Amino acid sequence: MDDIILCVEGYAKQFYLHSRQRLIPSAAQVDLTVRAGQLTALIGPTGAGKSSVLKGIYRTYLPSAGRLIYTDAHGHKLDLALAGEHRILELRQREIGFVTQFLHCLPRQPALDVVAEPLVIRGATREAARKQAADLLERLAVPQRLWGVPPATFSGGEKQRINLARGLIARPRLLLLDEPTASLDSATTEHVITLIEEMKQDGIGMIAIFHHPALVERLADAVVALSPPVIAGALIETIA
Amino acid sequence: MSRKILEVNSLTKIHGTGCPLCLASTGPEADTNICPYCGSVVAAHGVSFDLYQGEILGIIGESGSGKSTVVKTLYFDDAPSAGEAVFFDEDAQYDLYSLNAAQQRSLRNKRFGMVYQNPHLGLNFNVSAGGNIAERLLMSDVANYGAIRERARNLLVRTEVLENRMDENPKKFSGGMQQRVQIAKALATRPPLLYLDEVTTGLDLSVQAAILDLILEIQHELGTAMIVVTHDLGVVRLLAGRTLVMKYGRVIETGLTDQILEDPQHAYTQRLVASAL
Numbered sequence: 001m002d003d004i005i006l007c008v009e010g011y012a013k014q015f016y017l018h019s020r021q022r023l024i025p026s027a028a029q030v031d032l033t034v035r036a037g038q039l040t041a042l043i044g045p046t047g048a049g050k051s052s053v054l055k056g057i058y059r060t061y062l063p064s065a066g067r068l069i070y071t072d073a074h075g076h077k078l079d080l081a082l083a084g085e086h087r088i089l090e091l092r093q094r095e096i097g098f099v100t101q102f103l104h105c106l107p108r109q110p111a112l113d114v115v116a117e118p119l120v121i122r123g124a125t126r127e128a129a130r131k132q133a134a135d136l137l138e139r140l141a142v143p144q145r146l147w148g149v150p151p152a153t154f155s156g157g158e159k160q161r162i163n164l165a166r167g168l169i170a171r172p173r174l175l176l177l178d179e180p181t182a183s184l185d186s187a188t189t190e191h192v193i194t195l196i197e198e199m200k201q202d203g204i205g206m207i208a209i210f211h212h213p214a215l216v217e218r219l220a221d222a223v224v225a226l227s228p229p230v231i232a233g234a235l236i237e238t239i240a
Numbered sequence: 241m242s243r244k245i246l247e248v249n250s251l252t253k254i255h256g257t258g259c260p261l262c263l264a265s266t267g268p269e270a271d272t273n274i275c276p277y278c279g280s281v282v283a284a285h286g287v288s289f290d291l292y293q294g295e296i297l298g299i300i301g302e303s304g305s306g307k308s309t310v311v312k313t314l315y316f317d318d319a320p321s322a323g324e325a326v327f328f329d330e331d332a333q334y335d336l337y338s339l340n341a342a343q344q345r346s347l348r349n350k351r352f353g354m355v356y357q358n359p360h361l362g363l364n365f366n367v368s369a370g371g372n373i374a375e376r377l378l379m380s381d382v383a384n385y386g387a388i389r390e391r392a393r394n395l396l397v398r399t400e401v402l403e404n405r406m407d408e409n410p411k412k413f414s415g416g417m418q419q420r421v422q423i424a425k426a427l428a429t430r431p432p433l434l435y436l437d438e439v440t441t442g443l444d445l446s447v448q449a450a451i452l453d454l455i456l457e458i459q460h461e462l463g464t465a466m467i468v469v470t471h472d473l474g475v476v477r478l479l480a481g482r483t484l485v486m487k488y489g490r491v492i493e494t495g496l497t498d499q500i501l502e503d504p505q506h507a508y509t510q511r512l513v514a515s516a517l
């Protein structure tokens with residue numbers, strides 16, 4: 001079908017740690033598909049490799065195996081595992097967003113600008129970007145007194161909402177979400193759910209890791225269950 | 241897709257007379273950059289990379305790994321021993337090391353900017369902050385006194401140096417302020433390419449943060465391509481999309497910055513990242 005944005009086949013990731021001369025498997029045999037306007041949920045126990053899948057797609061990790069075929073806005077297909085660094089940077093700027101578990105931002109930048117930044121990078125005026133950022137922060141119930149403050153001193157839940165707003169603001173085609181509601185109370189979680197539903201209606205495809213099965217139930221169009229990879233490292237070591 | 245602004249191929253810089261064994265007997269495997277046969281220092285060898293318009297490239301590595309050597313040869317502070325670099329300007333391209341001295345000076349004054357760790361290298365401490373900027377503008381054909389003064393004022397305001405200190409000598413400024421004046425001076429001719437060598441090293445953390453913010457703001461506003469040399473992994477994390485890792489004069493690893501920091505491939509990079517945590 002032509003609404004497929006991403007098709008991952010046989011993704012695996014291992015880390016070779018030189019200091020310990022060890023191979024550490026972090027994900028294996030992952031197949032998944034993401035369609036426009038749909039959410040694919042990744043589930044599995046701690047250590048199953050959920051984050052490692054998202055990081056492989058975003059190329060924070062270099063995939064060890066597999067094909068990660070992405071269809072870009074012009075309908076061109078490319079393998080994210082093999083794409084050049086400049087191409088990946090361009091996709092990150094225009095098409096693929098990642099809401100990570102932790103927020104990285106400039107120490108001095110006020111929350112409003114942290115959220116507005118992806119739009120500014122895409123060429124929006126600072127005024128327009130700030131206005132949209134303010135709308136989003138309001139919808140995520142981030143108290144207005146925090147907007148002008150750098151997020152460094154925020155609570156976990158506040159930081160998370162800043163991170164989420166920053167990921168959503170630029171309306172990527174493909175959005176990767178790593179536990180976007182982990183430290184939120186139930187009222188705020190409801191706001192996030194509403195936003196995610198809207199984004200689905202807008203045609204944004206998502207891969208998300210949720211720690212609550214209830215969220216998977218409510219939001220996922222497809223579910224991919226991961227189990228911790230076999231300790232191939234130990235095997236290889238005994239063979240070698 | 242943005243265009244390439246710089247292409248560096250096999251850049252090499254050897255200090256000393258050199259001998260046929262220099263290259264084979266130095267580098268990460270040899271664990272030294274000093275040739276045991278002739279004593280020459282192989283400061284950089286075989287350094288290749290591309291830089292795109294508006295992109296920030298980080299160069300990390302420990303002291304002596306050759307980071308500054310790379311930007312110094314690109315800024316014509318030093319001549320390379322071998323290798324080439326091509327600068328793609330708006331409507332022309334220049335093979336940097338085939339140019340004559342006057343052509344090199346012209347690119348350096350108008351199209352490249354440099355900010356040094358040591359403000360003494362970038363600033364003239366015999367003239368005022370505004371005068372430093374005026375000097376650079378004069379070298380690049382802007383000749384009207386009023387226009388120069390106005391431009392200098394705007395640049396200093398933009399880099400958050402107090403306007404009323406424009407006529408003071410930067411000798412009296414704090415380290416952070418001196419770096420701001422250097423940045424203002426480097427930006428005076430709106431160069432599309434800027435080199436930053438350890439610009440936050442030795443400054444207080446809060447001052448460092450403010451300078452890093454300023455650098456990113458400038459990149460967003462002006463679309464300036466930059467090469468940022470640092471031994472501070474936090475600096476590349478905040479600024480650079482891609483990063484080169486150097487050791488004993490060689491590039492041992494290159495990648496997207498988040499990948500270099502979270503999934504380093506080379507044993508040395510793994511140690512570097514682990515020791516910074």
Ligand SMILES: Nc1ncnc2c1ncn2[C@@H]1O[C@H](COP(=O)(O)OP(=O)(O)OP(=O)(O)O)[C@@H](O)[C@H]1O
Nearest residue numbers: 015024025026045046047048049050051052053502
């Ligand atoms: N950068 C890394 N270097 C070495 N090992 C790693 C790295 N990242 C992940 N791993 C290992 O890979 C495995 C999978 O980790 P990952 O973070 O993907 O798990 P997860 O499913 O997201 O777990 P959690 O639910 O705890 O977040 C773990 O054993 C982890 O320790």
Ligand SMILES: Nc1ncnc2c1ncn2[C@@H]1O[C@H](COP(=O)(O)OP(=O)(O)O)[C@@H](O)[C@H]1O
Nearest residue numbers: 255273281283302303304305306307308309310
């Ligand atoms: N002018 C020079 N003469 C001799 N050796 C030099 C000179 N400049 C740099 N070096 C040597 O080259 C190596 C690389 O230096 P440099 O590029 O300044 O490293 P970094 O910036 O990574 O600290 C060092 O061993 C340094 O001592």
Ligand SMILES: [Mg+2]
Nearest residue numbers: 050051052178
């Ligand atoms: Mg995880």
Ligand SMILES: [Mg+2]
Nearest residue numbers: 307308309438
């Ligand atoms: Mg140096």
Ligand SMILES: [Zn+2]
Nearest residue numbers: 259262275278
């Ligand atoms: Zn030698």
